[in-house]
Amino acid sequence: MSKTGALGLAASLGGSISKEQVKSAVEKYEKYHDLHGGEEESRMSNYTDLVNKYYDLATSFYEYGWGDSFHFAGRWAGETFRESIKRHQHFIALQLGLKKGMKALDVGCGIGGPLIEIARLSSARITGLNNNDYQISRGKELIFSAGLSEQCNFVKGDFMKMPITDNTFDAAYALQATCHAPDVQGVYKEIYRVLKPGQYFALDEWCMTDRFDPNNAKHLAIKAEIELGDGLPDIRTTRQCVQAMKDAGFEVIFAKDLAEDFPCPWYQPMDPSHFSLTSFQCTRAGRFITRAFLNTLEFLRIAPAGSMRVYHFLQTASEGLLKGGREGIFTGTFFVLGRKPLQETETTVNGDL
Structure with a gap:
């Protein structure tokens, strides 16, 4: 079943939970957050439930508005949204x-x-490692359609305790995913463990930048909006992520906010004033049509109760990301390339920010 149209969106809302459970799941998810930061300790201790509920509710919206790749990328002038996403993926592959x-x-x-x-x-x-049943089932459909079932596979598991033996992989990457971890050093240590000695880990992360002031109420409100709308327990700074990579054992080859390299910012697709045919759903007109259509479907009970609430917290995320990007206090494309030493005693040479 196609998930790209609005009717497909309504049909697939809720992920692996039933339509009758959507409203209850929304209420439970929202309890982890409020616009003043929510209960961070609760989000940390219940991160598996937090993230699973988030992606059960949000995955179909993501696919409807973003395609099959849920991440950001900077854009060159004249480059389409889809082209920028693919180029960013090629960049990761080439770095590894x-x-x-x-x-x-x-x-x-x-x-x-x-x-x-x-x-x-x-x-x-x-x-692919994922802890969400619906996303795995959808991913299996996509790799089958792409003719890659023999080359690609999925493992269900928590990235804080991977069901994978030591020294298994020749390379690893995380595309704006480990921001969901309750302990960033812990998830990097797990990646370090399953990576073979001498091999590389490419990290693409969501981070607060050096411009973020934890004593600034406006900055804190923006951070809270991003956490609410994106299923995050807490957002770390770029420096915290680099230090956590080092503490996990990686030699940091280089670290850079890739947003600095592009004339078109990573957050441009969320700017409703920016018109684009390739990401029409994200434009002001596209959002109006989607909101009206989804509201009608929920009223007619075609879409499950709670669908508009999911749409609203995703809009909160979009607004927070746009404000964070414009203020320069948040980046969606912070990149770190790390290497697992050939021997545990090998001296690490860390590339500081």
């Missing part, structure tokens, strides 16, 4: 030197859009 015969791990793989593109580009075997 992926090629035929290698085994790579996609940590927090979503429904598998990046996994498919990177597998096609590199001919490497890609395993």
Whole structure:
């Protein structure tokens, strides 16, 4: 079943939970947050439930508005949204030197859009790790349609305790996924553990930048909006992420906010004043049509009760991301390339920010 149209969106809302459970799931999810930061301790201790509820509710909206790749990318002038997403995935593959015969791990793989593109580009075997049943089932549909079922596969598991043996993979990457972790050093340590010695981990992360002031009420409100709308327990700073990579054992080869490299910012698709045929759903007109159509479907009980509430918290996320990007206090494209030393005693040479 296609998830790209508005009717497909309504039909698939709720992910792996029944339509009757959507409203209850929304209420439980919203209890983890409020616009003043929510109960951070509760989000940390219940991160599995938080993230699963979020993606059960939000995945169909993501696919409707974003396609099969749930991440940001900077854009060159004249480059379409879809082209920028694919180029960003190619960048990850090239940083890792992926090629035929290698085994790579996609940590927090979503429904598998990046996994498919990177597998096609590199001919490497890609395993996607995900803890959400609906996203895995959707991902299996996509890799089957792409003819990649022999080259790609999915493993269900928590990235804080992966069901994977030590020293398994030739490369690993996380595309704006480990921001969901309650303990960033803990998830990096798990990636370090399953990576073979001498091999590379490409991290693409959501972070607060050096411009973020934790004593600034406006900054805190923006951070809280992003956390509410995106299923995040807490957003770390760029420096915290780099330090956590080092503390996990990685040699940091380089770290950079990729947003600095592009004339068109990563947050442009969320700007309702920016008109684009390739991301029409994100424009002011597209949002108006989607909101009206979804409201009608929920009123007619075609879409489950609670659908508009999901749409509203996703709009909160969009507004928070746009404000955070414009203020320069948040980046959706912070990149770190790390290497697991050949030997545990090998001296690490860390690339500071």
